[in-house]
Amino acid sequence: MTDSKPEFDELVRTFARIGCLSFGGPAGQIALMHREIVEERGWVDEGAYLRALNLCHLLPGPEAQQLATWIGWKLHGVRGGLAAGVLFVVPGALVMLLLSMFYVALSGASWFDPLFLGIKAAVLAIVVQAVARIARRALGTQFKVGLAAASFVALAALGAPFPLVILAAGVIGAVAGAVRPGLLDAHAYESTEPMVPRGELLRETAVTMVTWIGLWALPMVMIALTLGTDHVLWQIGAFFSKLAVATFGGAYAVLSWMAQAAVEQYVWLTPGEMADGLGLAETTPGPLILVTQHVGFLAALRAPDPFNPLFAALLGATLTTWVTFLPCFLWIFTFAPWMATIERVATLQAALSAITAAVVGVIANLAVWFTLYVLFEKADLLLFNWRAGLIAVLAALLLFRFKRSVFEVLAVSAAAGLLFGQV
Template sequence: MTTSRTHPDFAELVRVSARIGCLSFGGPAGQIALMHRELVEERGWVSEEQYLHALNFCHLLPGPEAQQLAIWIGWKLHGIRGGLAAGLLFVIPGAAVILALSMLYGAAAHLVWFAALFLGIKAAVLAIVVQAVLRLAGRALGTRFRKAAAVVSFIALFMFNAPFPLVVIGAGLVGWFVARQRPALLGLKAEPATPPDTARPWRHSLWSALIGGAVWAAPMVAVLALLGRGHVLWRIGLFFSKLAVVTFGGAYAVLAYMAQQAVSTQHWLSAGEMADGLGLAETTPGPLIMVTQFVGYLAAFRAPAPFTPLVAGLLGAALTTWVTFAPCFLWVFALAPWIERLERAGLLKGALALVTSAIVGVIANLSAWFALQVLFHDLRPTSLGPVSLNLPQLASFDWRAGLIAAVSAFAIIGRKWNVIPVLALAAAGGWLLSQLSA
């Protein structure tokens, strides 16, 4: 039942934001539904129309849309301090949990029993990623043209190793052009541009961008001055700063690019460890992109000089979290006053529509990558002209991972089980099957 009170005091906003941050399991869909129930239905702090407009606005921005929605609601109710409180409290509980799990993982990763548990978790993560592909495809591929964009995106990534940012930017440019010439191909209606009569808030946006950019860059300036460009903390901060700008389409969309770079280029962790990190992030509250903290912790933990491994890991995790989430506040504070204008920007909608379609192919590529890494122990690089593939050796198939993945897919996709009990049962199954096959 909606209350009659529509503007809480700051202390109440903090209490409710902390509650949401601790209960925000289930990925962006669950988090957005939780905020709708708490803030629209039960408390009436924002209207249904405002909430939907803000959600559409957040989908236009890089980064985790659920956290940006929380920032916008806080900003709407109490300005900058409200946005800071709501956004930080959305992240802090999950960040604390994933940091503790990362520390445990760094200390116990080579133990036999620990590896057995994560055999099951990796297999369940494969089912979770496949579910993400199916969900997004159902929403994003409404026309043949958009389906073709998803297929082209998948082929470009899986067979030709095209850079992820290039795929996203290319899809956006094509979507912009098609929205101008043939909007029906994207399922959009041709509408006349009707911008509002209010003044453009350039000054507010400029100051927000300058201050937000300085805050975003501050720890990187310190790392550069104290440790130099060759230190792992500089490489971590630079990599995840770039990632924060191209994370359209949610965490799953960017995971393939992050995994490719962190595993194959930077050599910070193995493909199996990347899957382990995603499994940990699935069990914690907050944005799924928090898995970046796990990567940052392990990268610094394994190249700690001049610090101890634990201190280096903590610094790596803190820096990764900062450069990943600080931009979210920048985007919202700088662009929130433009929300009504962005809602009416037809060409921008077209660009984002095709980006979303391409993201389906991106996540499908992630599914294929995870499947090969989890189900087979031996992959052989094979090149045929411009086509480059890692082909599995059938004799290296892991029947334990295959069985757990199949059961997890049935539970999550077929029976609609919550991911947390599935991950727990998969971990237990991995340990049991490892004992039986020992």
């Protein structure tokens, strides 16, 4: 199949459609784009699509949005990348914002807690499914199994910082790949992309990095000058900017760090509200990491000065979305031109393979954290919530035995929560 470049208007219409239909997490979103872009329209050939996906796995951030941005960039340069990347996120971000507003407005209604009890129990089963899926794909050798176990112990038992665990896994993978490549079964790729002169690439890279880092930092500079670095908006922007740099391994991996930091360190929301936010994010199109917007919304809502609460919450949600997703454009516009060079570096492939293995342990830690707060009142092992337990079992049966979609599982679990709420 040969590439056929579309008109810019057609690219915009296609990604507007994809953005509204991209349910099902990164696997479903990547499959949807493959069908729309590669199979049906032939805008990108199969090999280029897969090589771009490999690059996106190497970069921090939501790989599906980065892949959408790369497709737009390949077809229409920077404006194409902007159009595709923005349209991939905006529909879900708007839905998530509305859901967060309804969540706050309806909190306290008699049916509210039972409904979200069902959603949280379903989320627990969904996270367990994510562990199982990623483990099957990522743990192909005993060495990788050991990395996953070590990352789980480091986080769950030793309280090691998430970025340190990911960095350590990458270093171990790079060293192991150089000494004994078979431990990770990782190999460099023979790229078919043409090589661009190194000097030209360096000049373009420098301009791109300065431009996009400046845009990334712009709202933080404005907040520092007007509200100061003690304001909750500064805390939100700084935290989620760090998160954007450390989100290797997909949304589920970084959720473990985000949930514990937002709940225990910053006290922006409760464990139950964190699980509720993940449930809301599972029902929206776009990247699952949109759950960060829910966190930013609630954090600013509860410390609004000098604004009114709703305006502060909107600022918090907007700032969170900006610092979470703008770096995706920085990574793609910086590194996509280097794709032919990056794919030939075996050390990078080994480091990525090790990070992916460690992510299994990270998500397992998230599953344990959710289990404690969903199935046990106040994380007390003596206070088992039998309603949540039964709904979690039901959700697991629907996911694993009957292969139902995430949306269906959430709907059934929410209905079960309402039913049990009458008992």
